[in-house]
Amino acid sequence: MKILITGGAGFIGANFCEYELKHHPEDTYLCLDALTYAGNLASLEHVLHQPNFTFIRGDIADRDFVNALFEREKPDIVVNFAAESHVDRSVTDPEVFLRTNIMGTQALMDACRKHGVGRFHQVSTDEVYGDLPLDRPDLFFTEETPLHASSPYSASKASADLLVQAYARTFKLPVSITRCSNNYGPYHFPEKLIPLMITRALADQGLPVYGKGENVRDWLYVEDHCSAIDLVIRKGRAGEVYNVGGHNERRNIDVVKAILRELGKPETLITYVTDRPGHDMRYAIDPSKIHRELGWLPTTTFDEGIRRTVQWYLDNRGWWEAILAGEYQNYYAAMYGQR
Numbered sequence: 001m002k003i004l005i006t007g008g009a010g011f012i013g014a015n016f017c018e019y020e021l022k023h024h025p026e027d028t029y030l031c032l033d034a035l036t037y038a039g040n041l042a043s044l045e046h047v048l049h050q051p052n053f054t055f056i057r058g059d060i061a062d063r064d065f066v067n068a069l070f071e072r073e074k075p076d077i078v079v080n081f082a083a084e085s086h087v088d089r090s091v092t093d094p095e096v097f098l099r100t101n102i103m104g105t106q107a108l109m110d111a112c113r114k115h116g117v118g119r120f121h122q123v124s125t126d127e128v129y130g131d132l133p134l135d136r137p138d139l140f141f142t143e144e145t146p147l148h149a150s151s152p153y154s155a156s157k158a159s160a161d162l163l164v165q166a167y168a169r170t171f172k173l174p175v176s177i178t179r180c181s182n183n184y185g186p187y188h189f190p191e192k193l194i195p196l197m198i199t200r201a202l203a204d205q206g207l208p209v210y211g212k213g214e215n216v217r218d219w220l221y222v223e224d225h226c227s228a229i230d231l232v233i234r235k236g237r238a239g240e241v242y243n244v245g246g247h248n249e250r251r252n253i254d255v256v257k258a259i260l261r262e263l264g265k266p267e268t269l270i271t272y273v274t275d276r277p278g279h280d281m282r283y284a285i286d287p288s289k290i291h292r293e294l295g296w297l298p299t300t301t302f303d304e305g306i307r308r309t310v311q312w313y314l315d316n317r318g319w320w321e322a323i324l325a326g327e328y329q330n331y332y333a334a335m336y337g338q339r
């Protein structure tokens, strides 16, 4: 089987490429990524030179390019991770979120229709459901919760989900969607909460906690997200949405304190800063459908996952120091410029 993974040089996509090559070495993989600021070939170090893995640089919203690629490669399955993914960036510059997250998804699905792709899988997020109140710990997002996005990012992801479902109904495109909670682990870009706090704490810099740090996120170790997507694309029912989450709810301030404890750094580094506009209060996923239908369960506890993540950032300083220095963006030119 030939699997096209878009956005595979990003955080979750890179972990997914590694997961797939390890668990299904009999398949062939194409990784399509535009290498925006968030894409990094160094995150694919373990798979880039394997014989059944090919990296292609390109934009999912470029229809002609996407069509030519599908014509040539004829993938059996498409897994779409490619997106603008950072909420704060969507507040300052929403437009590229609409282009990549909505138009890009549509361009991919049109190519899937034209070339008879067997499954289009959309990697979505729990943020499409909006947020839950802090004083109702009994409430969880299910697959039936209405879409109620808060930020330009989540609105673009919700729009893409609606389009995916419309393509399934109108054109009978065989699709699936996973809506996952917050991921963390190796190769997480250091603009997001956990890697930002780890890398800043290591440099003894202040840790900017938004508002009072009381917002709650449901944290899932990235490998557990990969195993969920793997199950859905191979065994999940077409036309279905599956929520993915770890029952690992934590307040931001408690996550930051856990990181400081792990690093042996003082809590005096914590600096409370102005809140994110429209900041979602709480995300919490009910993952019972994917458990019931596909037997999926997360295997990494938060304590174990945060320990492994902190250790990864300690062991892989070169990866994130190159990002902070901006050097990683020259890697592609150095590696491929003369080819």
Ligand code: NAD
Binding pocket: 006, 007, 008, 009, 010, 011, 012, 013, 032, 033, 034, 035, 036, 037, 038, 039, 040, 058, 059, 060, 061, 080, 081, 082, 083, 084, 085, 086, 100, 104, 123, 124, 125, 126, 157, 179, 180, 181, 182, 183, 184, 189
């Ligand atoms: P990321 O920002 O780390 O990676 C995104 C990747 O997409 C990058 O490699 C980037 O170069 C690529 N990309 C961006 N625009 C592109 C374009 N036009 N064409 C081709 N490639 C392009 O994001 P991530 O955290 O790995 O998230 C991956 C997916 O998972 C996204 O769709 C996101 O919405 C979703 N998601 C993320 C989380 C999370 O906690 N990070 C949780 C749930 C869902």
Ligand code: TDX
Binding pocket: 085, 086, 087, 088, 124, 125, 126, 127, 181, 182, 183, 191, 192, 193, 194, 196, 208, 209, 210, 211, 213, 215, 216, 217, 252, 276
């Ligand atoms: O400096 C910070 N200080 C802070 O308090 C940053 C960057 C974040 N925060 C807070 C905001 C959130 O409540 O931490 C929480 C997590 O923030 P992010 O890491 O930006 O993630 P979030 O906004 O929850 O979105 C993430 O999870 C869902 C991903 O970035 C999305 O792509 C995914 O869909």
